[in-house]
Amino acid sequence: MNSLFVRLSSEKNFTASERKIANFFLEKPQLAIDATAEKIGKLTQTSSSAVVRFAKKLGYSGFPAMKLDIAVATNSDQNNSDLTEVEANESITTILEKTSARFKTIPDVITAQNETTAFSSATKLIENARHIFVYGVTASSLVAQDIQHKFTRVGLDVICHADFHQMITTMQATASKQDLAIVISESGQTFETLQFKNISLDLGLKIIVLTNDIKSEVSRGCDVTLTTTSQQFDKVRFASTTGLLSQLYVVDILFYAYISKHYQESQQKVEETRARISKIYEHHA
Incomplete structure (x- = not known):
């Protein structure tokens, strides 16, 4: 391209x-x-x-x-x-x-817009976190669930609730300064994600932001911003397909960067999970 x-x-x-x-x-x-x-x-x-x-x-x-x-x-x-x-x-x-x-276009744009040091810094924050709180709304909530699914499989404690009130309640009751928040917002202006970021700051959490606009409100005060992308059209945009795929692409980079540094233990966690599930279905049969 x-x-x-x-x-x-x-x-x-x-x-x-x-x-x-x-x-x-x-x-x-x-x-x-x-x-x-x-x-x-x-x-x-x-x-x-x-x-x-x-x-x-x-x-x-x-x-x-x-x-x-x-x-x-x-x-x-x-x-x-x-x-x-x-x-x-x-x-x-x-x-x-x-x-x-x-x-x-997604790989080219993500590579051009993000320094490798940003991914390295984000990976370190993930490594050092006791709990990881992840939040996004609408299409970004699917990305939040993907983060929870991927990193939970390799043994990390990832908390993700689609319901905003439940998410904030859980954070308020359990979060500490050893924890990490991952905020996902394509526009960087969504009300709930801004509130999630502000509460994360108030609780003293480290913050990673995935957003389409590095200058947006959601990026202010965060530790690492990873820039995603979406195409702009002069007519109505029916769906944020490029934006969603670019967010998932960034998550994959983070996930594999983490696995690369924790390869043996990650492999062991996945193998143990597969063995446990296979055992369940063997007894069921």
Whole structure:
């Protein structure tokens, strides 16, 4: 996946005008190659100066230099319209191609947005925690459950409640300064996750945040922020598929980083669990 198109599809800090220009390049790259900045400004209802500023914001000396990169990208076998949201009456083949293309951007973007030291620091916090409290709402709650499932299998004490009141009650009654909170919020602005983070700070817990926006409120005061990604569209977004998959991808990296440092004991825990379950079903049969 060409790095320019990865950034155009996943960048979170574009203004409304910049997003229009980015979507134009994604959807009509060949037209962009042949057009002037003035023409693109008219087609995107922005301006020629906005197009030039956009190119410079991405690190190019000017719009011609950016057009050269677009030309190189369009010669690849990647159809960049695959990075757009689903349209009405599309074929299953097209939906498969679009979904595949969006998912392929996730590893590149996660690698570009996160330093390896952030993953190392997060892994250390997980290692040193007595209890791990994990919380997210809506789609992020599925990620919280995935964290609980994975790390519980290798012997860690992970607490996750979908019900906000139950989560806070459990934390208040059992948490100590030796514990860790993992906060998951794509937007970084969800009310319940912000309250969860604030209560974690008040209780003196270490905090890892998974969010799409490193500058969001949820990242303030935390120990480690791991940046996820989601694509922005000029039309309605029907589901946060890219965001959810990127969160799960980050969790996998954390999980395998932990296992790599605790390989023997993790393997033993999994094998003992499998043996216990097999024994249960042997007696049942």
